[in-house]
Amino acid sequence: MTDRVLVVIPAYNEALNIERVVGEVIENYPMYDYVIINDGSTDNTAKICRKHGWKIIDLPMNLGLAGAFQTGLKYAHRKGYGYAIQFDGDGQHRPEFILPMKEKMDQGYDIVIGSRFVTEKKPRSLRMLGSRLLSGAIWFTTGVKVNDPTSGMRMFSRKMIKEFADGLNYGPEPDTISYLIRHGARVGEIPVIMDERILGESYLNPLNAAKYMGKMLFSILLVQSFRIRDRR
């Protein structure tokens, strides 16, 4: 199991996308194991997965992305997987980049981020301003340059899986990345291409985005610096 990759697909009300996204992973990439975390969806996401006989973990209540993703990593930890990748259920992430991410990880990284901006320049939009600010904050606090901190496509090593599975305040967000870098985790990036969300609405409206940015910046610059790492 130690060299197996687990694709963790958190899904909350993704009935419109899940069939396509998961179908592609399962059909074209049978070498990866996958698990769908149904985060208490109110639509028939679970039903669709059951119909296909897909591996699904049903959370009886909605926990939010952090809680759902953590469930996936707990599963990976129980089963002893060596790699786990966060893979959105809305069709933004492309499974062909999983292999290069794994290869990058084998070069001795703990976290590999599928980055949209390693080679490409960031477009000058308001959203990218946010991305720049976060990059800057991480660079300022850790001295490591992370080009695409908000990318949701991240792969974690066995060591990180254990840490995420047991820890509190380990949301799959930039502040956790900065915290882990500060405590010695090596973070690598490889260039990936991301698609636009296929169907359904993103919760990322301008107000939520601004709130998220504020929270992350505050967390990276201030809160993470006096966190004690609990070793178990």
Added chain:
Amino acid sequence: MTFLLRCVLICVSLVLTVYVLGRIRHSKMRIEDSIFWVMFSMLLVVFSVFPKVADFISSLVGTYSTANFIFTLMIFILLTKVFFQSIKISQLERRVTELIQMLALDKEEAIEKEEHKL
């Protein structure tokens, strides 16, 4: 302080105390959690029945007036209470999350075992 206001204050604080004690009697609250409210309501009773006590402490502390002292004291007590409740809520949320996750994972494991048997 007018006589009427004083009566109202005494009544309110007494009613609060009786109500809190009643709740505890009927076991609607854990004793550990109720201690704060018993002490708090008794403090209110003391201040309303013997305002001289508040005056005395106020002069001792050096606040400009007794009212300022009472406000400051109450705000401080309530803020600390809110803070500790916030910690408590965080802990509870974490426990609920862990439980939900464990439930889902164990269910999945049970299904898997069943499949292996077949």
